Amino acid sequence: MWKPDPTFYPSPKMAMNAPPERLAYVSALNYGRNDQPDALLTVDLDPDSSTCGQVINRLAMPYAGDELHHFGWNACSSALCPYAPHPHLERRYLIVPALRSSRIYVIDTKPDAKTPRISKTIETQELMAKSGYSRPHTVHCGPDAIYVSAMGSANGNDGPGGVFLLDHFNFDVIGPWELERNGQELAYDFWWHIAQDTMITSEWAKPFQFENGLVPDELLNGRYGHRLHFWDLRKRRNIQTIDLGAKEQMVLELRPAHDPRKTHGFAGVVVSLEDLSASVWTWYRDKGGQWQARKTIKIPAQPAKADRLPPMLKGFEAVPPLVTDIDLSLDDKFLYVSCWGIGELHQYDVTDPMNPKLAGKIEIGGIVRRKGHPKHDGQLLGGPQMVEISRDGRRVFITNGLYSTWDDQFYPEKLEGWMVRINADPSGGVSIDPNFFIETGQARLHQVRLEGGDASTDSFCYPS
Numbered sequence: 358m359w360k361p362d363p364t365f366y367p368s369p370k371m372a373m374n375a376p377p378e379r380l381a382y383v384s385a386l387n388y389g390r391n392d393q394p395d396a397l398l399t400v401d402l403d404p405d406s407s408t409c410g411q412v413i414n415r416l417a418m419p420y421a422g423d424e425l426h427h428f429g430w431n432a433c434s435s436a437l438c439p440y441a442p443h444p445h446l447e448r449r450y451l452i453v454p455a456l457r458s459s460r461i462y463v464i465d466t467k468p469d470a471k472t473p474r475i476s477k478t479i480e481t482q483e484l485m486a487k488s489g490y491s492r493p494h495t496v497h498c499g500p501d502a503i504y505v506s507a508m509g510s511a512n513g514n515d516g517p518g519g520v521f522l523l524d525h526f527n528f529d530v531i532g533p534w535e536l537e538r539n540g541q542e543l544a545y546d547f548w549w550h551i552a553q554d555t556m557i558t559s560e561w562a563k564p565f566q567f568e569n570g571l572v573p574d575e576l577l578n579g580r581y582g583h584r585l586h587f588w589d590l591r592k593r594r595n596i597q598t599i600d601l602g603a604k605e606q607m608v609l610e611l612r613p614a615h616d617p618r619k620t621h622g623f624a625g626v627v628v629s630l631e632d633l634s635a636s637v638w639t640w641y642r643d644k645g646g647q648w649q650a651r652k653t654i655k656i657p658a659q660p661a662k663a664d665r666l667p668p669m670l671k672g673f674e675a676v677p678p679l680v681t682d683i684d685l686s687l688d689d690k691f692l693y694v695s696c697w698g699i700g701e702l703h704q705y706d707v708t709d710p711m712n713p714k715l716a717g718k719i720e721i722g723g724i725v726r727r728k729g730h731p732k733h734d735g736q737l738l739g740g741p742q743m744v745e746i747s748r749d750g751r752r753v754f755i756t757n758g759l760y761s762t763w764d765d766q767f768y769p770e771k772l773e774g775w776m777v778r779i780n781a782d783p784s785g786g787v788s789i790d791p792n793f794f795i796e797t798g799q800a801r802l803h804q805v806r807l808e809g810g811d812a813s814t815d816s817f818c819y820p821s
Contacts, residue, residue, distance in 0.1 A: 359445045364809040365434045369615040369687040370821030372434065372748045378807040379403040380470055381745075381754060382451060383776060384425040385415075385800035388761050394418040395425040396800065397453065397464060399471050400776070402807075410778075410793045414472050418462065423455030424761060427804045429496030430814055431463075431503055432525065438551065438818035441500035443525055450476065451806065452503055452523065454493035456760075457568065459484055461493055461505070463528050470808065477528055485511035487530035488521035492564055495546050498814070502531060506547050506558070514565040518544030520558070535588075539595040543582040546610050549590055551816045552617035555648075556588040557640070559608040559624060570762040573669065577630065579603035585624060585640060587648045599650045601638060604630040608638075612685040612692070612813070614710075618820050621710045623692055624650070625683040633658035633673060635680035637694060639710050654713050656680065659699055661725045667769050676724045679767070681759055682743050684813050686750040688821075691716065691781070693744045693753055698767065700726045700740035702755060702779065704787045716785035721777065722757060724767060730777060732794035738772035739764070745805040746781075746812035753779035753787065758801030774802040 366372035381400040387393040399414035418425070432446035451473065453462040461484060463477040485491055490507030497504045503523040510516060517538060522531040535541070545561035560582020561567065566575050575581060583605045587597040601608060605626045613622035620642040628635055637654035658675040670676065679698030685691070685707070692713060694703040700723020705713040719741075720728045727736035739757030746753050756776045758764060764772055774797035778790040795802075806814065 361437060361444055362432070362447050364448045365437050366815070367434070367437050367817065367819040368821045369817050372810065372815065372817070373687050373750065375748055375809065377749065378747055378809055378811070380808040382473070382806045383756065384428060384453065384803045385774065385797060386425055386758060386761060386803060387421070388764070388771070388799055388801055392421050394421045395423050395455070397425070397451070397473065398797070398800070399473065400795065410795065412795060412797070416464065416473055416475070419475070419478070420458065420460070422458055423460060424457035425453060425803065426456040426760070427495045428453040428806065430498050430806065430810070433498040433810055434815040434817055435498060435500040435551065438500045446525055448810065452496045452505070452528070454496065454505060456492055456494055456508070459491045459493060479528065479530060484530060487532060489533050490519060490521055492518070497548060500551070503528070504534065504547065506544050508544055508561065508567070509564040514563055516563055517542040518563070520544070520547055534593055535595070536593040537595060540598060541586045541595050545582060545608070548611045548613050548622070549816065550613055550617070550620055550622070551590070551818060553620060553642070554590040556590045557611055557613065557622065558586045558588065559611050560584050561607055561609060567760065568762065570766050571669070576606055579606065579630060581606045582608050584608065585650055597648050599640070599648065601626065601650065605636065606630060609681065610683045612683055614689045615685065615687050615817055616689055616820055617818055619689065623683055623685065623707070623710070625680045625694065627679055627681060628677050633675055633677040635678040635696065637680065637683060637692070637713070641710070651711065653711060654694065654705060656694070656696060656703070659725070665725045667724065667767055669766055670724070684744040684746050686746050687748055687812050688750060691750065691785070693746065695741040695744050695755065697740040697742045697759060699723050700728055702741040702744070702753070702787070704781065704785070706785055717787035719779060719787055719789050721789065730789065730794045731791040733775070733796070737775065738768045738770055739775070743804050745807060747807060748810060748812065750783065751781055753781055754805045755779065756802035756805060758803045761801070764801060772801065773798050774800045776802050776805070
């Protein structure tokens with residue numbers, strides 16, 4: 358008799374009560390020799406293991422120059438939704454897009470989860486021909502297919518970017534997802550309120566605006582993304598667009614509430630042209646059924662002497678927070694906000710999503726501060742960037758790599774990869790785990806995925 362994958366959970370609460378993770382998978386970008394490929398690292402998280410806190414496997418990609426970035430599971434708790442056509446899927450494969458080469462690797466975590474292997478490669482030309490897109494970015498496991506966002510069209514630097522689908526079983530490219538864009542052109546993240554049949558998408562940039570680094574003229578003229586799009590998930594129609602304002606540049610990560618009864622979520626904005634601050638916006642559905650968005654967190658820039666700043670920032674004499682990732686705990690209580698520029702990770706109590714309260718903060722790295730770690734002798738380059746939360750909400754993992762050319766602009770001394778663990782108190786408050794610190798040298802670390810799922814993986818169709 359078939360049974361659902363035991364790592365699928367009907368509700369967020371059931372996921373929180375599941376066994377803790379024992380492994381993490383981490384994308385590692387090689388920035389040194391051009392002939393060296395990127396890799397997927399396996400990190401041991403089992404406290405009873407003699408290798409806990411160490412990289413125990415390195416799966417090298419077959420090509421150099423991929424720029425591995427975000428990746429995700431082939432299937433997750435959304436397979437338990439009432440209308441999911443394939444409830445007996447298995448959380449087995451990691452779908453790993455290469456943002457620069459436009460390849461996608463399908464990586465099998467069985468039979469040995471510690472030593473995954475490449476099962477299939479979707480080559481660039483196949484991806485472009487079947488999807489109409491290039492520069493695949495973010496992966497989400499939907500109930501009906503694997504969804505992947507893309508930054509550019511198959512024509513190269515042109516738009517529009519968007520979302521395409523992969524088949525759950527053979528991982529073939531099905532085709533583009535959108536039927537009616539209604540003005541949407543830029544893309545970045547996407548997620549959904551699955552019970553409300555609503556998808557939300559955000560905006561970063563076209564390939565020419567990011568591949569060779571941040572383009573100052575494009576930024577100062579407000580040409581990066583600043584809108585949120587709300588779509589009818591089943592009809593694949595853009596039904597509403599909210600413009601946050603041209604001064605709010607680069608609307609990146611989206612984190613909807615995990616409880617399917619709730620109709621709010623959070624969006625991070627990298628920088629404001631007004632004062633170099635960063636912000637988090639809460640979106641919500643009003644009583645009339647329309648979607649609204651309100652700035653609920655503002656993080657100011659910090660004054661800094663010009664000689665401490667990279668060339669791009671010297672004229673401003675300030676270091677921007679640069680909010681590059683956010684993540685929401687499964688109980689919808691704590692929002693974590695990474696401030697890659699100033700080297701801080703903020704924890705906000707968002708029990709009231711319209712009135713977040715700062716509950717904790719840690720400092721590590723940063724453009725100016727460069728604060729170290731108890732297990733690292735000296736200053737650290739980079740700052741909290743990608744954030745991943747364990748299912749029970751007690752452990753938070755952060756890495757420091759953003760995107761190769763942007764890393765070099767903001768940290769011209771050539772930052773090297775590191776990963777740390779943050780201990781989170783269930784009642785609020787965070788602290789750096791003094792015993793967990795992984796250094797990877799020229800392998801810059803980005804996305805983290807946890808065995809059995811994590812806080813930014815699964816969608817739930819049943820309330821806690």
